Amino acid sequence: MKTAVVLGAGGFIGSHLVKRLKKEGYRVTGADLKYPDFSKTEADEFIIGDLREISVVRNAIVDNCDELYQLAADMGGAGYIFTGEHDADVMHNSAQININVAKVATEKKVKALFYSSSACIYPEHNQIDPDNNTCAEHTAYPAHPDSEYGWEKLFSERLYLSYRRNYGLNAKVARYHNIYGPEGSWNNGKEKAPAALCRKIAQASDNGTIEIWGDGKQTRSFLFIDDCLEATTRLLRSDKTGPYNIGSEEMISINDFAKLIMKIADKNVSINNIKGPVGVRGRSSDNKLIEADLNWKPEYNLNRGTQKTFAWINAQVQNQSAHSVMQDQKG
Numbered sequence: 060m061k062t063a064v065v066l067g068a069g070g071f072i073g074s075h076l077v078k079r080l081k082k083e084g085y086r087v088t089g090a091d092l093k094y095p096d097f098s099k100t101e102a103d104e105f106i107i108g109d110l111r112e113i114s115v116v117r118n119a120i121v122d123n124c125d126e127l128y129q130l131a132a133d134m135g136g137a138g139y140i141f142t143g144e145h146d147a148d149v150m151h152n153s154a155q156i157n158i159n160v161a162k163v164a165t166e167k168k169v170k171a172l173f174y175s176s177s178a179c180i181y182p183e184h185n186q187i188d189p190d191n192n193t194c195a196e197h198t199a200y201p202a203h204p205d206s207e208y209g210w211e212k213l214f215s216e217r218l219y220l221s222y223r224r225n226y227g228l229n230a231k232v233a234r235y236h237n238i239y240g241p242e243g244s245w246n247n248g249k250e251k252a253p254a255a256l257c258r259k260i261a262q263a264s265d266n267g268t269i270e271i272w273g274d275g276k277q278t279r280s281f282l283f284i285d286d287c288l289e290a291t292t293r294l295l296r297s298d299k300t301g302p303y304n305i306g307s308e309e310m311i312s313i314n315d316f317a318k319l320i321m322k323i324a325d326k327n328v329s330i331n332n333i334k335g336p337v338g339v340r341g342r343s344s345d346n347k348l349i350e351a352d353l354n355w356k357p358e359y360n361l362n363r364g365t366q367k368t369f370a371w372i373n374a375q376v377q378n379q380s381a382h383s384v385m386q387d388q389k390g
């Protein structure tokens with residue numbers, strides 16, 4: 060039986076990845092500070108621990124394992140990453156995890172390692188014009204990410220690729236661009252734009268108003284979780300190294316994205332654009348390289364992926380309000 064280890068298995072992408080690897084017949088070890096928030100883990104073994112401690116990393120990484128996915132990071136949406144309040148923690152915590160993982164994966168002769176970097180590594184000046192931005196892989200340098208989160212990711216990309224050159228660690232790197240789907244953070248301050256917009260629209264009354272950070276003209280692209288997992292496993296199992304973008308090229312402004320969700324929700328809601336942390340003006344994935352090298356492109360368009368995501372978040376919102384009505388009646 061093939062063995063896989065997922066670090067960050069209690070998180071959004073990690074918990075979905077564990078399910079996929081189990082379906083594929085792997086023996087899976089997961090590790091995280093916490094269990095998944097929205098469903099029971101399917102991992103054969105789940106280690107609750109702090110991966111900043113090297114002893115925990117030694118315990119989690121199985122000797123000679125076939126596949127190691129390093130997804131653990133201190134991260135969140137714009138409200139967490141772009142306010143500056145969490146910069147020291149983001150840099151220290153994530154770098155510490157990666158320093159431990161690169162060393163232990165080498166010691167334990169892991170057969171292949173995947174590291175999840177981010178679109179946030181791309182230079183800010185390439186993403187000023189929302190209609191004319193570039194995130195082609197080779198444009199990462201000279202580096203000028205717009206957040207400390209991006210700087211840490213860039214450092215860790217280089218860390219894994221140095222271990223590859225100097226110690227023969229079979230490390231692979233991808234830069235995720237806004238992954239979304241069911242069972243992700245939606246109301247704890249770490250949610251990202253797709254979940255936050257779905258929640259606001261699910262909670263709004265018909266003809267009500269929602270607030271959106273910035274002027275809403277900032278553009279992004281979003282990749283559905285199933286497509287992300289296909290690209291991730293395909294890269295790890297290939298003879299390629301990366302860094303590769305894993306994202307969607309279907310770019311949309313945040314206000315238009317809100318309108319798409321309103322259509323799905325069958326609600327007419329007004330948008331009030333307010334001041335808030337927004338990140339770069341325009342960003343979309345550039346998939347030329349991954350398409351050419353790994354023959355991968357997304358299968359879900361934004362409309363189909365958002366329908367699935369909205370249905371899940373809407374159910375959470377309805378559940379929560381049913382629960383608070385029950386509490387009121389009890390109280």
Ligand code: NAD
Nearest residue numbers: 067069070071072092109110130131132175177235237238
């Ligand atoms: P997530 O926050 O849901 O998952 C990360 C997990 O890491 C969490 O469960 C967290 O508890 C765990 N973790 C953090 N610190 C830890 C520690 N010290 N010890 C043990 N576990 C710890 O995030 P996600 O959306 O699933 O993202 C997974 C990876 O992909 C992250 O590295 C993230 O930076 C990267 N990424 C994600 C996106 C996206 O759109 N979701 C985009 C770019 C990059």
